[in-house]
Amino acid sequence: MSAPEFRLSSTVLGTADPRGLAAFYRDLLGWEVRTDRPEWVVLEPPAGTAGLAFQLEDGHVPPSWPSGPGEQQMQSHLDIAVDDLDQGVARAKALGAGLAPYQPQDDVRVLLDPAGHPFCLFAPVH
16 A cells, blocks of 8 residues: 655634635735635635635634743744845735734844734845
């Protein structure tokens, strides 16, 4: 018997508003909605590779960045490459993201999406 083949389908973010958070990332990344239900929305990139999904969590508590003792920790985050970091930050903020108060690196910007999930924008070194 051969081993089963595994393929990452999506990274899932919990939120009190799946459609609202999906709309933010759809507009930021330019991806298409593949599944749209009130409790579950999936975005698919143009290449058809692993996408992003947004799951309803009625009691969603945004993670703290950086987290302190007893605070909701960030379990994961998205790293998003952008060709112009300043313009990328401006676009993300215009769509509803906030700039995190703590910025650990000069060449990366930590932002918080509308549900409070941290994500990083960076300009790849060529």
